[in-house]
Amino acid sequence: MTTTTSPAAAAAPARTSHWRTLIGTGIGNAVEWYDWAIYATFAPFFAGQLFSSTDPTSAMLSTLAIFAVGFVARPFGGFLFGLIGDRIGRKASMTLAVGLAAFGSLLIGIAPTFQAVGFWASLMLLVARLIQGLAHGGELPSSQTYLSEMAPKEKRGFWATLIYTSGTMGILAGTALAAVLNGLLSTDDMAAWGWRVPFLIGAGLGLYALIMRAGMKETEAFMRESTDEKREPMWPQIVRHRKQAAQVIGLTMGLTVTYYIWGVVAPSYAATALKMDRGDALWASVGAMVVFIGVLPLWGKLSDRIGRKPVLLIGAVGSAVFHFPMTWLLKDSPWQLTVSMTVMLVFIAASAAIVPAVYAELFPTTIRTVGVGVPYAICVAVFGGTAPYLQAWFASISQASMFNTYAVVLLAVSAVCVFTIPETKGKDLTH
Template structure:
């Protein structure tokens, strides 16, 4: 008796494996960055001197920014691995290294016990995570774009920010639950370590899941000669596309970190909104974001790539000041302002993974995206929380940061006109 395999079922199983393997690793990366922002006050009190609390918070945010310095190196290293050895290998190694960084933070000794060594260990852990995260996003979004049906690539691309936001949401929920379940004394003593240890365990699970993925057919179809071609000449040849990646990213990365990642923490430290209420407001905002992403992704598969991020950049720029003025002293204001902003931010976030991949040929697709993207995120996204905190609380000039953010959004809107329309592009060419 001959048994047959239903191709549809096989395709469904492969799709499910791709979504889980790509999504969970991406979620872990974003979870790592979110819990650092969420638990900044506790990290500051435990791994830095308590003599000057304001300085400790700024130092903690500075290390948040320093972690981004390693991202371009990670983008090149893991981009090279992805373009020469394979997308799957790059994704697997990146999530494993990120897990090591989370574990280091989770077991770091306190400042009271080892002094400045505690701060140094935090710095090293963030550099390790930065290296890993610099390779995670370009590797995973390149892989996902190559395995997606070309007529639905915009919709599939939404998995990157959807899974990432699930990671942020999980971290935010975990913070809210711990805030309610544990006293401030317990949180300061050891409760703040729990999210980082969970992140290390999730990273190990993601590593196992990714090791079971199949390599993309687009990469497998490349000739050995193309895979061995020198990287640097290709980077120089595609410098225009690299600049387009930076231009499209610069406004999105700053405005997303402001409203999607650090808004609850900023509301707590600068606006004195209750920590637990601020975290729950963040949950609401992120749920709205997740709901908006597939709408924009499907729209880009119908009307084209260029119109969607342009509308998102303009809408975000217009609404930034009104939503900033709305946010004053209550959690409901935070929930409303985050939700409104994240609906417009979702327009760009939904499809840029597909747009980036469609700009480059297969032989340089991962590193071509990874290096300029990581540089942009390091220079602008990584410094955004620090600048916001410093200009808003230390210098008492919050509107200066708001103008800065809107100007960067305008730059991204202009860069949209420089890219070709790539909807439905065959990535094998």
């Protein structure tokens, strides 16, 4: 007797595999971004706990400096986890990265205070941030490479939007949690112990993501590569693809600074520098990020229809044109924060939606993870990691316009860089 399988029944395992890929990649990525967002959001509360509280301004600047130092570890994480991803497998790299990030979050959550152990508290924070820097340096290239290789090539732009969608959901969760805690706890309770809650939650979520990723399958593109191809020395390949590495940096510099300005530190900046009510600032940013999440898949689908380059140009040019007007609009009102963040995030979303696909499409399989990971991490460390500190420092010396000019110049560089890359829509990633 011959049995036949209906097309619907045959497609069911594929759909199940697709959902497992999306959920496993998305939740781990969300946890990583959540960890980084809550540091920026809760820094005003724990700065005086982990540094000397005798000089609040110095404590806050020291806390932001460690935020930047964490980015120093990212290039090393990009190389280490990129090497793991290109030699052992994308899945192994992703799983290890999210586990390491969870451990860093746990260290911050249980760190003793400066009053109890002196500089050891600050040192523990530094170590935790370096660990998270390594993890995040490996998470993004590993997860976006995995996702791009698992996606149908005609829908890769749409699938790629999961990276910033899930990441922003992680930021949104951290921001919403901050708003809830800010409403439930007094300022003294937040400073004493409330700031620890989100870090401990992050550690638990990271453990769950680790378990989820351990059950995922490896990509077909990686499995097709021969053992000899995987053993080819890495550095000659990196040198051969130095142009693509430079293009990753060029495409990323404007995006990473404007995203950190408007998508991560805007509510904290509004509360500390502009004296906006902290709870109102947090809820205003939640509304803007919901819009950002909503437009990401629209940009991704558009790139699958008209190409990657037009969408990247819209994002870079639009962000540059509206940056100063939205900065001038933002004063001390929550509605101003909502409008300015929303306008900027709509244009930022154009680039953010599809750069994971663009990065993967620039490199061959044998060097795809490390080829993206190292230049991306260097760029984010140099430009993104210093953005919150530079923004706070320029504001402290009444030169905020200089920082805004800096951001627009980087966006202009990214726009020019778009013209140097090939159109890669629909590219086959198995070669």
